[in-house]
Amino acid sequence: xxxxxxxxxxxxMRQNKLFTSIYVAGTGxxxxxxxxxxxxxxxxxxxxxxxxxxxxxxxxxxxxIAQEGAxxxxxxxxxxxPKIAELVKGLPHLDQIGIGTMVPPVFGSSVLxxxxxxxxxxxxxxxxxxxxxxxxxxxxxxxxFDEETVETSLPVAVLTENLAKRIFASTDVVDKYFxxxxxxxxxxxxxxxVTGATPATAADLYLPLFYGxxxxxIRPSKNPRGLLGSNAxxxxxxxxxxxxxxxxxxxxxVLNRYDQEDKQWVHFWMDQPDVWWKNTFxxxxxxxxxxxxxxxxxxxxxxxxxxxxxxxxxxxxxxxMDERMSELGVRKAYGATNVKLVSQILTENFxxxxxxxxxxxxxxxxxxxxxxxxxxxxxDTLVIPGxxxxxxxxxxxxxxxxxxxxxxxCVLLNLISVLVPTILALRHSIIYTIQSKR
Amino acid sequence: xxxxxxKQIWNQRRTNGWIFLEVIIAGFFLWTVIDPVYVLMVxxxxxxxxxxxxxxxxxxxxxxxxxxxxxxxxxxxxxxxxFYRFIKLIREQPEVESTYVALYSSMPNTGxxxxxxxxxxxxxxxxxxxxEKYTHAxxxxxLHAEGCDIFRTLGIKDIHTGKELIMPQDAALRxxxxxxxxxxxxxxxxxxxxxxxxxxYDKQQWExxxxxxxxxxxxxxxxxxxxxxxxxNLSMNDYIHKSTFIVFRLKEGVDFDAFNERFKKxxxxxxxxxxxxxxxxxxxxxxxxxxxxxSGVYNILRLKLSLAGFTLLCIFLGMVGTFWIxxxxxxxxxxxxxxxxxxxxxxxxxxxxxxxxxxxxxxxxSLILVVNFVVMTDGMAQQxxxxxxxxxxxxxWLLPGVQFAMVSLIxxxxxxxxxxxxxxxxxxxxxKVLPADALRDE
Numbered sequence: 001x002x003x004x005x006x007x008x009x010x011x012x013m014r015q016n017k018l019f020t021s022i023y024v025a026g027t028g029x030x031x032x033x034x035x036x037x038x039x040x041x042x043x044x045x046x047x048x049x050x051x052x053x054x055x056x057x058x059x060x061x062x063x064x065i066a067q068e069g070a071x072x073x074x075x076x077x078x079x080x081x082p083k084i085a086e087l088v089k090g091l092p093h094l095d096q097i098g099i100g101t102m103v104p105p106v107f108g109s110s111v112l113x114x115x116x117x118x119x120x121x122x123x124x125x126x127x128x129x130x131x132x133x134x135x136x137x138x139x140x141x142x143x144x145f146d147e148e149t150v151e152t153s154l155p156v157a158v159l160t161e162n163l164a165k166r167i168f169a170s171t172d173v174v175d176k177y178f179x180x181x182x183x184x185x186x187x188x189x190x191x192x193x194v195t196g197a198t199p200a201t202a203a204d205l206y207l208p209l210f211y212g213x214x215x216x217x218i219r220p221s222k223n224p225r226g227l228l229g230s231n232a233x234x235x236x237x238x239x240x241x242x243x244x245x246x247x248x249x250x251x252x253x254v255l256n257r258y259d260q261e262d263k264q265w266v267h268f269w270m271d272q273p274d275v276w277w278k279n280t281f282x283x284x285x286x287x288x289x290x291x292x293x294x295x296x297x298x299x300x301x302x303x304x305x306x307x308x309x310x311x312x313x314x315x316x317x318x319x320x321m322d323e324r325m326s327e328l329g330v331r332k333a334y335g336a337t338n339v340k341l342v343s344q345i346l347t348e349n350f351x352x353x354x355x356x357x358x359x360x361x362x363x364x365x366x367x368x369x370x371x372x373x374x375x376x377x378x379x380d381t382l383v384i385p386g387x388x389x390x391x392x393x394x395x396x397x398x399x400x401x402x403x404x405x406x407x408x409x410c411v412l413l414n415l416i417s418v419l420v421p422t423i424l425a426l427r428h429s430i431i432y433t434i435q436s437k438r
Numbered sequence: 439x440x441x442x443x444x445k446q447i448w449n450q451r452r453t454n455g456w457i458f459l460e461v462i463i464a465g466f467f468l469w470t471v472i473d474p475v476y477v478l479m480v481x482x483x484x485x486x487x488x489x490x491x492x493x494x495x496x497x498x499x500x501x502x503x504x505x506x507x508x509x510x511x512x513x514x515x516x517x518x519x520x521f522y523r524f525i526k527l528i529r530e531q532p533e534v535e536s537t538y539v540a541l542y543s544s545m546p547n548t549g550x551x552x553x554x555x556x557x558x559x560x561x562x563x564x565x566x567x568x569x570e571k572y573t574h575a576x577x578x579x580x581l582h583a584e585g586c587d588i589f590r591t592l593g594i595k596d597i598h599t600g601k602e603l604i605m606p607q608d609a610a611l612r613x614x615x616x617x618x619x620x621x622x623x624x625x626x627x628x629x630x631x632x633x634x635x636x637x638x639y640d641k642q643q644w645e646x647x648x649x650x651x652x653x654x655x656x657x658x659x660x661x662x663x664x665x666x667x668x669x670x671n672l673s674m675n676d677y678i679h680k681s682t683f684i685v686f687r688l689k690e691g692v693d694f695d696a697f698n699e700r701f702k703k704x705x706x707x708x709x710x711x712x713x714x715x716x717x718x719x720x721x722x723x724x725x726x727x728x729x730x731x732x733s734g735v736y737n738i739l740r741l742k743l744s745l746a747g748f749t750l751l752c753i754f755l756g757m758v759g760t761f762w763i764x765x766x767x768x769x770x771x772x773x774x775x776x777x778x779x780x781x782x783x784x785x786x787x788x789x790x791x792x793x794x795x796x797x798x799x800x801x802x803x804s805l806i807l808v809v810n811f812v813v814m815t816d817g818m819a820q821q822x823x824x825x826x827x828x829x830x831x832x833x834x835w836l837l838p839g840v841q842f843a844m845v846s847l848i849x850x851x852x853x854x855x856x857x858x859x860x861x862x863x864x865x866x867x868x869x870k871v872l873p874a875d876a877l878r879d880e
Binding site: 018019025026033066181212301305307316319320322323342374376379380385421424 | 734755
């Protein structure tokens with residue numbers, strides 16, 4: 001039966017080329033825009049190299065402080081103090097603690113390329129030993145630096161594959177030396193490249209957290225109790241995904257206790273620590289992100305992207321139903337039920353919707369690949385220029401969730417656009433239906 | 439004819455209903471998308487108040503405390519002397535018309551913003567009087583250095599003469615300040631204020647040396663009262679090259695690429711002093727572009743314009759589809775009309791009128807939704823200065839009523855034009871059919 005419906009749909013597609021084109025274009029347009037939106041958030045939220053532990057990771061990335069007695073913050077920073085890591089150590093549901101911050105080339109650090117004798121400005125990842133445990137980097141050679149190296153700020157680095165090739169024309173470079181800001185640095189490891197689409201971990205090279213001039217800015221503030229003044233992000237992984245909320249409560253407890261012991265400073269955590277997805281929306285050091293407002297905005301956009309084209313398709317299907325009234329009348333007269341007729345039309349149109357879905361997916365890929373430089377931060381209000389190139393990787397664009405979403409969208413669009421006009425057309429009596437359009 | 443058209447619309451109400459509904463939703467959505475773009479455009483179209491072409495910033499690098507190239511024997515004073523040498527070096531290049539030194543990012547499109555409260559006299563200051571009367575303004579702090587002139591460098595005009603404002607040689611000695619037209623109007627209600635005094639919150643005092651045309655600190659923000667003053671103090675720290683900039687203007691007709699090439703070859707090697715080094719030049723156009731990217735303005739434009747394009751394309755496809763099917767269904771009617779002497783133009787006009795009435799009627803409903811949205815959510819886009827709507831002065835194009843009317847008009851026109859084009863394509867094809875053919879088909 002379904003084969004028969006598809007055959008009929010194929011014949012009608014060939015007979016009504018304009019209808020088919022407009023239908024496919026409308027559906028394609030809707031699915032392309034929706035998929036671009038989906039891809040942006042998929043890359044932000046889903047487990048992507050090297051951030052495969054996102055689902056069980058909590059983040060503290062901003063801090064605000066006031067003197068005791070104040071009820072509002074008076075100093076805030078887009079960063080958190082590494083001292084927090086000391087406070088939360090040993091919590092029952094804590095698996096790993098990592099500290100890191102990616103410093104873009106705008107801060108002026110450069111690597112000497114020996115072949116051309118040129119200085120290459122680089123993004124530096126200032127990270128501690130735990131960072132390598134929270135994030136699952138693929139080491140091509142060597143290994144990460146350990147806690148002792150971080151404590152003593154030894155001049156060692158883990159390079160990305162791309163930078164290793166630019167400096168040494170090879171990735172087999174462990175124990176070799178290169179010059180960063182005029183100083184010799186020893187390579188201890190080489191990792192597979194990280195795209196700028198994962199900004200928490202994207203750098204050209206990784207150095208011990210407190211190394212050099214930039215490292216000095218990350219050191220916990222001299223104030224013995226204040227947790228402000230550092231520019232690091234604190235990543236905490238829970239023992240399992242189910243334990244994330246429990247760990248969050250434990251961390252909040254620790255921070256609150258610390259605040260109660262202190263008579264001089266009050267800290268404002270603005271609803272931190274965040275689960276990963278929530279932290280991607282945090283862009284102010286003084287306020288928690290308005291998650292409801294953000295979700296409302298995205299839903300509003302999604303509704304427009306789906307409903308405006310759906311109205312189009314409804315109109316066209318409605319007109320086409322007028323043309324097919326007598327055919328449907330005859331089928332009704334021979335015993336076809338309304339449910340059967342609706343399912344026939346749904347199946348016929350689903351073929352068109354699928355074709356539109358395919359066009360939309362290709363269009364979404366085209367937009368994503370040509371606009372990769374800006375597409376990841378399309379919704380961001382602060383974009384730091386330069387940095388690691390935010391290119392797409394295969395796992396971001398070709399994965400089952402993405403294909404299932406396209407399929408789901410096709411079903412949804414098909415239902416929205418076909419169901420109402422078809423039911424409206426079929427509510428007339430058999431006589432009326434047969435008589436019409438004669 | 440209108441009566442016939444209305445009758446036609448009513449007869450086809452079932453298929454018209456869908457396109458009508460689509461235009462209502464699309465009209466509402468398009469309005470909300472166009473609104474913020476309109477605000478950005480109004481601000482962008484406002485005169486910058488300075489010239490961008492031929493203006494560049496010297497980019498310096500510095501060796502930090504832990505840098506391997508840092509000369510540890512160099513003192514703070516030696517660094518200061520080196521910096522002053524760079525200013526002189528730039529000023530004395532034959533291709534350079536003039537220079538100035540911007541302290542704390544005191545130039546357009548840096549992303550930095552500092553400002554404060556200014557008073558016309560000390561009596562109206564807080565604690566001295568219950569009635570506090572101040573003018574909130576942005577400030578540009580410039581380094582007093584020989585031959586430096588912001589007005590000549592940026593081409594900023596004197597409000598009185600309309601020509602470039604001339605900074606007196608003894609401006610720093612006389613402790614002169616320079617204020618924008620908005621500043622003068624806001625504080626004194628007039629621009630005839632040369633010689634009057636201005637006080638800062640800490641009772642520091644300046645004499646007004648000139649009033650200049652308003653300038654925009656950011657290209658996508660409205661202009662704001664601006665206060666310019668000179669400072670004799672160049673405070674040296676490791677990050678001075680990130681906050682203090684030597685700005686210069688090239689002479690008319692000078693080719694930047696040739697200048698840059700020569701400078702790199704002949705002058706730049708001499709700039710490795712005071713733990714500084716030459717990194718390059720950045721044009722004002724690049725600065726503007728970088729800030730547009732960094733502040734997310736280009737992203738807003740990309741997003742909103744693509745959503746507007748999406749909506750209009752949907753309307754276009756809807757109109758083409760609906761009217762194509764309709765024209766096919768009315769082939770015999772068109773044939774009959776043609777055989778009775780109706781011209782192609784007349785038939786086209788009838789269909790176009792039908793489309794126009796549909797769009798107009800639907801847009802009225804869209805507007806009702808928009809009004810609800812604006813009232814319920816305070817949803818009209820606001821202009822801001824440095825991201826803060828409280829700092830923005832209201833341009834006459836952005837008064838709530840004017841903004842609403844303009845955005846509605848732009849939305850309506852966009853919808854109408856797209857709908858008419860979408861209608862015209864199938865109708866043009868349909869009216870080309872010979873009457874005999876159309877009638878024979880029946």
